[in-house]
Amino acid sequence: MDKKQLTRKIQRISRISLIAMVxxxxxxxxxxxxxxxxxxxxxxxxxxxxxxxxxxxYLAAFLAIFFSVVAGFVTxxxxxxxxxxxxxxxxxKISNLLRNLGAYMIIIEIGKIICIFIAAREIRVDLFxxxxxxxxxxxxxxxxxxxxxxxxxxxx
Amino acid sequence: xxxxxxxxxKNSSLVIMILSVLGAISSVSAGVWYYNNTKSCENMKNIxxxxxxxxxxxxxxxxxxALIFFRIFRSGRPFTRGNVxxxxxxxxxFLVKAMLPTFFQLSELGILKTGVMxxxxxxxxxxxxFFAEIMRYGSLLQTESDxxx
Numbered sequence: 193m194d195k196k197q198l199t200r201k202i203q204r205i206s207r208i209s210l211i212a213m214v215x216x217x218x219x220x221x222x223x224x225x226x227x228x229x230x231x232x233x234x235x236x237x238x239x240x241x242x243x244x245x246x247x248x249x250y251l252a253a254f255l256a257i258f259f260s261v262v263a264g265f266v267t268x269x270x271x272x273x274x275x276x277x278x279x280x281x282x283x284x285k286i287s288n289l290l291r292n293l294g295a296y297m298i299i300i301e302i303g304k305i306i307c308i309f310i311a312a313r314e315i316r317v318d319l320f321x322x323x324x325x326x327x328x329x330x331x332x333x334x335x336x337x338x339x340x341x342x343x344x345x346x347x348x
Numbered sequence: 349x350x351x352x353x354x355x356x357x358k359n360s361s362l363v364i365m366i367l368s369v370l371g372a373i374s375s376v377s378a379g380v381w382y383y384n385n386t387k388s389c390e391n392m393k394n395i396x397x398x399x400x401x402x403x404x405x406x407x408x409x410x411x412x413x414a415l416i417f418f419r420i421f422r423s424g425r426p427f428t429r430g431n432v433x434x435x436x437x438x439x440x441x442f443l444v445k446a447m448l449p450t451f452f453q454l455s456e457l458g459i460l461k462t463g464v465m466x467x468x469x470x471x472x473x474x475x476x477x478f479f480a481e482i483m484r485y486g487s488l489l490q491t492e493s494d495x496x497x
Contacts, residue, residue, distance in 0.1 A: 198485045205478050216471050281482045282489075319406065322371060326413065329360045330479070333426040333486075336353045340427075340489040347496050 199279060206275035213268060250310045257303035264296035282337030290334060294327030354424040361421040368414035372407045379403030398448055405445045412438050427486030435483055439476035446470040 271289040275281055301320035308316050379400050386396050416434045420426050446469035 195485065195488050198481065198488065202478075202481050202485060205474075205481060209474060209478055212471060212474060275482075281485060319371075322367065322410075325364055325367065329357070329364050329417070332353065332357050332360055333420075336357055336426060337486045337489065339353060340486065340493050343493050343496070344489050347492070 202281055203276050206272045210269065210272040210276065213265075213272065217265060246310055250307060253303040253306035253310075257300055257307065260296040260299040260303065264293055264300070267293045267296065280341050282334055282341045284335075284338060287331045287334040287338060290327050291331035294324040294331065297321070297324030297327065357426060358421050358424050361417040365414050365417035365421055368410045368417060372410035372414065375403050375407040375410060379407070401448060402445065405441055405448075408441050409438055412441070425490060427483055427490040429487060432480050432483045432487060435476055435480040439473045439480065442469045442473035442476060446473060 267289055271286060271293065274283070274286050274289065278286070297320050301318060301324065304320070305315060305317065308314060382396070382400055382403065412434050416431050419428065419431055419434075
């Protein structure tokens with residue numbers, strides 16, 4: 193398979209992934225509002241007359257998760273859109289979007305650990321932080337790819 | 349510029365490789381611990397088996413990731429045929445992970461709920477396949493660059 197065919201394939205897959213991502217997001221939002229079970233052990237009851245530092249930390253972590261999820265979703269959307277439009281996947285913008293996505297994933301993981309620890313007094317670590325680090329490494333790889341692409345363009 | 353990027357890639361690969369190995373070891377130990385502490389629970393056998401297999405699959409994903417980053421650390425070249433296949437392997441493991449709930453919990457939860465549970469892993473598997481294609485494109489560029497120099 194030559195470069196042009198592969199580029200077209202990448203663009204096609206990114207468009208399909210974009211649609212799948214929207215469907216996946218919609219499915220999750222539907223799941224959130226359709227009477228799914230709320231875990232009582234992860235909810236925190238805040239006394240409005242006596243707000244403690246720990247409540248503020250909990251709220252800050254919760255807001256950090258919320259904004260990171262929204263920003264991550266928007267970044268992933270922009271990333272797939274960019275991949276579907278560009279002639280090459282290796283550009284500075286795509287590399288930066290990947291790095292940002294990695295950062296959001298790490299923030300989500302840290303926020304989640306803080307929230308669960310405060311609400312349920314247990315530490316739960318998922319693979320999100322690792323995925324964030326891998327995305328960061330991939331952003332560096334994409335930067336290297338950008339240099340290769342530049343070399344290839346200059347040669348032709 | 350390329351040489352500077354290669355040294356950054358090598359350093360970050362080393363860090364992620366070490367983290368992957370540590371993660372794989374802890375996943376395997378968590379699986380073993382789970383097995384030893386819960387084998388007596390007869391009534392939750394399906395859920396326990398699913399969790400143990402999940403830990404094993406996590407370990408497999410992390411070992412494959414460690415392999416990719418070890419190769420990148422050793423050669424400084426991210427775009428190789430071997431790495432493309434390893435990324436596809438990770439996608440394959442995620443697909444297996446997506447099917448896990450269907451295998452183990454179909455009788456308890458029904459087809460609709462088990463189907464929805466696995467969608468996240470399917471989505472991640474597709475993303476990894478997508479990355480594999482991008483890496484394949486990168487390997488073409490790498491070959492072109494090597495032939496030119």
